[in-house]
Amino acid sequence: VQLEETFIPSYFGWFLFASVQEKVKCTSMEFVKTLDTLDAFKKHLSDFTGKAEKEVDLEQYFEAKGPLHCTTKFCDYGKAEGAKDYALTPAVKDFYGSTTELSLTALFVTPRTVGARVSLTEEQLLLWPTDAEKEAESVVPAAASLPLGSRAHITLGCAEGVKAVQTGLDLLEILALQKEGQQGEPVEEMELGSLTYYGEGRWLLSLREPICTAACFSSYYK
């Protein structure tokens, strides 16, 4: 049993091809830089700084680590709940090493994280753990009532001291607000799409054209 445990990875997910990682990073950096210059953002700067007068350089504020990917299942080398069952799912075996195209449909920024929303296809949902949204219930109470795959995202950066797991929770929080009927405050039409403010430093850019990126379903061992 011990031997088997060592084969369960840190996490499974879709890893973006190296050739598209730069494109995604550049697009998100461009968005973050533009957001920083908007009057609407400056008006709500205290969400990020705690103080109205203080300035923030969003480009420096977030730090990106590791290869860009969309986590399907965090396994923690077998210690996470449901890790073994997931690793043994036929779909995981069938799709392991295969290539797919991820559709990035929105970018979001909060005082904690910056990320991209990934809209999964029916086939990609076969690899999505059925309890991924429900697991977030203690943090985002409405999470369990959101459609399967709602949590799917790519972490593009985290504020100092913030762990990557936060990105999916931030996304669920925004989607839960939308589901409750909160339209958010439409801010402006940007080149990439429409920007909406959801309060408490939560900004969502719905992309006019989704960004399609090639990715490989695999796993990560640190």
Ligand code: 2AM
């Ligand atoms: P991410 O998917 O938002 O990037 C290793 O830490 C990877 O697993 C990261 O990609 C991280 O977040 C994800 N991760 C860490 N802890 C997690 C958890 N409890 N639930 C889901 N994903 C987690």
